[in-house]
Amino acid sequence: MAKYWNEEMECMEPDKMRALQSERLVKQVRHVWDNVPYYRKKMEEKGITPDDIKGIEDLHKLPFLSKADLRDAYPTGLLAKPLSECVRIHSTSGTTGKRVVAYYTQHDIDLWNDCTARAITAAGGTKDDVVQVCYGYGLFTGGAGLDGGSHTIGCLTLPMSSGNTERQIQFMEDLGSTIICCTPSYAAYIGETLKKMGKSPDDLKLKAGIFGAEPWTEEMRQEIQNSLGIKAYDIYGLTEISGPGVAFECECQEGMHINEDNFIAEIINPETGEPLPDGTKGELVFTSITKEAFPMLRYRTRDICVLTRGKCKCGRTLVKMAKPMGRSDDMLIIRGVNVFPSQIESVLLKMCNASPNYQIIVGRENNNDTFEIRVELTDDMWTDTIKSIEELEKKIAVDMHTVLGIKAKIRLVEPNSIPRSEGKAVRVIDTRKLV
């Protein structure tokens, strides 16, 4: 059984990798300069040209890109290839107002598939495996990403998408699925359902699971491993950079290897933007050096984590990132979906004519995120009937679902009942213990 999918890249000597990254970076900066006026302007504002970027040591000279840039440039402002050469679009699960859309050429899809193939191989997958993909398919990158990697390896792929859990289990049993890919919370739910159906892991052939798109803990890993009788591997990615497979876990389960031949990772001080040395906690920044259609130079992920270099026990030399320990902005990840408090505020103000005094309560019950939005009722929001309040709750719930992409329980509360700190309402109470 092959241990690596792309041994040359995964086990490359660090010096050689740096040289490869330098060469690709120089080329990529030129490509962006020539094709993306939005970023070119940013470079000009900093007074630099592609000639100033001679290698990876000059990376820090480049301006950052942030989610705000992606919104400003929506929908095609950061596109670096003609649309006629693009073959696919994916979109993030939700941001303030406009969604972020990412474009892919066939070359970009092939490279992405190579990345997810590495992840599946690291989890022990070969062409003899049956891979059940229960990530959502569609604009979300989860389904397509793992599906592509599975096909690339030649695994028998079951494109199940998420939901209909009993059927998922029935397929696992009948078709002998050996690897499952989904969000960790869904994996935990499948484990519970298996038990409820009076079955045990012995009834299945599952051996491994690849789980990502939301934060999860070591305890949850243990629980999933036990309830499904598998080894659980973490996977990391974001639509802006490609999707799942930017980094993946090996059998050591000690951090995720970043596919450095495609993505240069940096850690910066989120306050000052200064690069920080390896081993220091800071914000993760990615530069995609192989993507053609939607190349991101120094994209700020807002994920806080640590990078560790050195040869791993698995033999890979790819730099490892720790599980993200938090965010440098206020983004929440709830049931795998990105939620910004500002989105909630704008729904309340613009769509529902409701008070902007709200509180988000996120918790976890049975390994599933609970999501409640409490909104203070003001005098002009209701008449004196129960019906008027229930209709308001319903309207807010529907509008939130439309904008956020996930359902929230809406609860109207009395004015000023949400605690204030220095005059400002405490916006988020997150009782999930994920770090």
Place this chain on the structure above:
Amino acid sequence: MTVKQLSVFAENRPGRLSAISGLLAENDINIRAMSVADTKDFGILRLIVNDPDKAQQVLKAANCAVTIANVLAIQLPDKPGGLAGAMKVLYDNNVSVEYMYSAFVSEKSAEAYLILRADSNEAAEQALEGKYTLLSQEELLKR
């Protein structure tokens, strides 16, 4: 002719009714009729008081969500069929009742008082005209 009713939104948590009624007591506000409509998460306390404007101010100052609605105060004979007669009149005239409750009555009186909100208070008034006595705020308070 309608009377002013206060509606107070109260979450279902211990102490809310005590706090609201305590506040009215401190401010010397007399409650002449009341009802509580409840759901799983919240309730609406509806009150007819001697000084609705003052009561609204007091409750607002204490961060309560309060609105004022106009409702009818209907005098009914306090005997079997007293309520049924009024309901029939409204039904015959296609008036729907949104909610209703009884006002405090004195044992000495032969009359009962019903507080009622209809989908159209005007239509309800017209329907009841000549058959029932509708009270003004002042009249209700004097009973």
